Amino acid sequence: MTKEIENPRNAVERSVSGGFTAIWRGRTVYENGRVKKFETEEIAHLYLNRCDEAGKIIR
Numbered sequence: 001m002t003k004e005i006e007n008p009r010n011a012v013e014r015s016v017s018g019g020f021t022a023i024w025r026g027r028t029v030y031e032n033g034r035v036k037k038f039e040t041e042e043i044a045h046l047y048l049n050r051c052d053e054a055g056k057i058i059r
Contacts, residue, residue: 010052012044020044024051031059 011023019037022029022044029036029047038044051058 010048012038012041012048014041022048024048024057027057029057 009023009026013021013023015021015035015037019039020041020043021035021037029051038047047058
């Protein structure tokens, strides 16, 4: 599976409109002015891990 998210302020939440959203260091991740959606929870966690490694939200 995925590695543990190191920052406890990171989270993945199910979206009301479908899919999942990511919260990195307490901030909701946006893309093109809209909340970034992920097809699965696992993909969202992998994305947050990459953001942690980069030290910023990856665009």
